[in-house]
Amino acid sequence: MTVYAAPGTEGAIATFRPRYDHWIGGEYVAPANGQYFENPSPVNGRTFTEVARGDADDIDRALDAAHGAARAWGRTSVTERAQVLNKIADRIEEHLEELAVAETWENGKPVRETLAADLPLAIDHFRYFAGAIRAQEGSISEIDGDTIAYHFHEPLGVVGQIIPWNFPILMAVWKLAPALAAGNAVVLKPAEQTPTSILYLMELIADLLPPGVVNVVNGFGAEAGKPLASSPRIRKIAFTGETTTGRLIMQYASQNIIPVTLELGGKSPNIFFSDVAAAKDEFYDKALEGFTMFALNQGEVCTCPSRALIQADIYESFLADAVVRTEAIKQGNPLDTDTMIGAQASNDQLEKILSYFDIGKAEGAKVLTGGYRAEMEGDLAGGYYVTPTIFEGKNSMRIFQEEIFGPVVAVTEFGDFDDAIKVANDTLYGLGAGVWTRSGADAYRAGRAIEAGRVWTNCYHAYPAAAAFGGYKGSGVGRENHKMMLDHYQQTKNLLVSYAQGKQGFF
Amino acid sequence: MSDDVRSPQASTAPPARVALTEAAAALLVRLRDKHGELMFHQSGGCCDGSSPMCFPDGDFITGDADVRLGDLAIGADGAAFTVPVWMSRNQFEYWKHTHLTIDVVPGRGAGFSVEAPEGVRFLIRSRLFTDEEWELLRD
Numbered sequence: 194m195t196v197y198a199a200p201g202t203e204g205a206i207a208t209f210r211p212r213y214d215h216w217i218g219g220e221y222v223a224p225a226n227g228q229y230f231e232n233p234s235p236v237n238g239r240t241f242t243e244v245a246r247g248d249a250d251d252i253d254r255a256l257d258a259a260h261g262a263a264r265a266w267g268r269t270s271v272t273e274r275a276q277v278l279n280k281i282a283d284r285i286e287e288h289l290e291e292l293a294v295a296e297t298w299e300n301g302k303p304v305r306e307t308l309a310a311d312l313p314l315a316i317d318h319f320r321y322f323a324g325a326i327r328a329q330e331g332s333i334s335e336i337d338g339d340t341i342a343y344h345f346h347e348p349l350g351v352v353g354q355i356i357p358w359n360f361p362i363l364m365a366v367w368k369l370a371p372a373l374a375a376g377n378a379v380v381l382k383p384a385e386q387t388p389t390s391i392l393y394l395m396e397l398i399a400d401l402l403p404p405g406v407v408n409v410v411n412g413f414g415a416e417a418g419k420p421l422a423s424s425p426r427i428r429k430i431a432f433t434g435e436t437t438t439g440r441l442i443m444q445y446a447s448q449n450i451i452p453v454t455l456e457l458g459g460k461s462p463n464i465f466f467s468d469v470a471a472a473k474d475e476f477y478d479k480a481l482e483g484f485t486m487f488a489l490n491q492g493e494v495c496t497c498p499s500r501a502l503i504q505a506d507i508y509e510s511f512l513a514d515a516v517v518r519t520e521a522i523k524q525g526n527p528l529d530t531d532t533m534i535g536a537q538a539s540n541d542q543l544e545k546i547l548s549y550f551d552i553g554k555a556e557g558a559k560v561l562t563g564g565y566r567a568e569m570e571g572d573l574a575g576g577y578y579v580t581p582t583i584f585e586g587k588n589s590m591r592i593f594q595e596e597i598f599g600p601v602v603a604v605t606e607f608g609d610f611d612d613a614i615k616v617a618n619d620t621l622y623g624l625g626a627g628v629w630t631r632s633g634a635d636a637y638r639a640g641r642a643i644e645a646g647r648v649w650t651n652c653y654h655a656y657p658a659a660a661a662f663g664g665y666k667g668s669g670v671g672r673e674n675h676k677m678m679l680d681h682y683q684q685t686k687n688l689l690v691s692y693a694q695g696k697q698g699f700f
Numbered sequence: 701m702s703d704d705v706r707s708p709q710a711s712t713a714p715p716a717r718v719a720l721t722e723a724a725a726a727l728l729v730r731l732r733d734k735h736g737e738l739m740f741h742q743s744g745g746c747c748d749g750s751s752p753m754c755f756p757d758g759d760f761i762t763g764d765a766d767v768r769l770g771d772l773a774i775g776a777d778g779a780a781f782t783v784p785v786w787m788s789r790n791q792f793e794y795w796k797h798t799h800l801t802i803d804v805v806p807g808r809g810a811g812f813s814v815e816a817p818e819g820v821r822f823l824i825r826s827r828l829f830t831d832e833e834w835e836l837l838r839d
Contacts, residue, residue: 230817357746358747359746359747414811414812414813415813418812433747434748435744435745435746435747435749435750437753438748438753438811438812444761457749458744458746458749541748541805542807544821545823548823548826551826589794591794591795595749596746598746621791621794624746667744668745
């Protein structure tokens with residue numbers, strides 16, 4: 194067991210500046226309007242730094258810097274760009290523990306997750322795209338003996354990226370790595386709840402990237418996000434968040450005729466077929482962990498398995514074991530490596546979760562465990578903590594249909610295979626799903642029948658690079674985490690070449 | 701504390717689907733001074749999904765894919781104004797049995813909602829319609 198010292202206290206391995214400006218052209222640049230906003234840590238609710246409150250003027254300056262850098266960066270060889278990405282990965286690895294503590298302080302998530310998932314995945318993501326861009330090839334079509342179509346990949350130019358607050362560094366890296374590998378320059382706006390840790394990273398890698406290739410402007414969505422998303426000076430916008438803003442970003446993009454990629458969340462079903470309980474063995478234990486994954490990252494994951502569907506004949510016994518497993522989750526100081534669940538990322542997030550407890554109970558759902566705010570003592574008083582919660586109810590209830598984004602799972606039972614698929618697909622979304630069974634045939638059939646972009650089969654919440662991630666239905670447009678993401682950041686240049694000497698014959 | 705939009709109302713009129721708290725009404729008065737006429741679109745999905753997003757009216761383009769839940773009436777006499785509340789039609793199918801009250805809490809929502817810079821966040825509070833209300837709504 195290790196308890197890391199809180200940033201700002203003696204012995205801390207991560208130290209924040211008292212104030213953060215924008216990161217433009219490879220250096221800190223004060224906001225044009227001179228305004229800053231406070232950034233509290235969810236761990237204790239207290240402000241630990243202040244951050245530039247950007248607006249359209251700052252976005253413009255960042256776009257100037259990006260346009261100044263884009264041409265040269267887009268012309269570097271893939272060898273050079275891959276080397277830069279690999280060096281960034283190495284640098285993050287050298288500072289893994291420090292960045293993990295910084296990320297935990299920023300977001301509230303337990304340091305065991307940032308140490309074992311957020312940062313290692315970010316490192317691997319840069320390495321994956323370093324490899325992917327080296328291995329990417331154009332194509333040639335032989336139209337006829339004298340006519341050849343050559344296809345080249347070209348970068349889009351300057352792109353905009355708007356990042357969510359649930360994995361501030363990792364979600365930024367998911368978008369940055371393919372964009373940079375493909376040769377684009379980026380203007381990135383972090384979430385206003387988590388504006389700092391990505392700047393912590395930018396400082397660490399400042400010497401590895403040409404100035405202006407990555408620019409970070411903080412601020413509120415209405416003040417900084419909108420001028421970025423609606424700018425005629427970007428060639429693409431990527432966004433992770435919710436549906437109304439997703440639609441709004443598409444509307445802005447339509448005015449400039451630029452592509453969008455959107456990841457807008459889900460209400461992921463986690464299906465447990467009865468043969469899971471055929472033996473109380475290692476696999477059964479794994480399935481129970483799979484159920485409990487709803488509490489990972491405090492439930493603040495777009496693919497949170499927030500609907501558990503359990504087959505009727507094992508429903509009561511499996512659920513009883515699942516309640517025991519859930520109640521064993523250790524909540525506490527996020528900087529303690531033994532802590533399994535930390536703080537929700539913001540006060541409004543906490544309030545929203547509590548409002549769902551109200552509507553869940555009003556609709557007649559039964560609380561099997563949890564259902565309340567966790568009041569912490571000492572240094573953690575004032576933080577935003579929620580006890581892991583299991584509701585039992587029906588799929589038509591709103592707690593089964595809306596992404597609560599908290600450590601809350603809604604459980605219901607199903608009869609047979611068709612019933613499971615029907616309930617699983619009765620949702621507006623289709624991002625993630627889980628299937629648990631000892632039958633390979635059932636697993637395959639269920640996985641193909643579920644309308645979701647990612648179906649974890651006998652596992653959950655694994656996010657390796659090389660496994661495509663993205664949504665069906667209302668969950669968005671595009672895929673991340675895979676080399677196909679390069680296409681989302683590239684133009685296709687076709688040279689159609691005639692090697693024939695004779696005329697075409699029209700004139 | 702909430703004020704139903706259409707109250708007082710005849711007992712046979714369908715009940716309002718949306719209402720707002722006094723704190724939310726006071727905030728809307730301030731936001732309107734700054735941004736002009738306003739609108740809400742109820743979000744769904746991840747991160748700040750489930751939050752009512754407040755925009756300058758018309759900034760978010762609504763269409764056949766949306767349902768206008770109602771118009772919030774704010775202020776009195778010469779200072780009165782209304783704020784329409786919208787939701788995606790497919791989301792409404794899952795929400796239609798609940799009455800919504802727009803409240804405001806301290807916080808820092810994301811999205812492009814105009815209240816976030818004030819250090820507050822609009823929040824939806826929900827209750828089930830009563831059987832009597834539901835009968836009138838279904839007519």
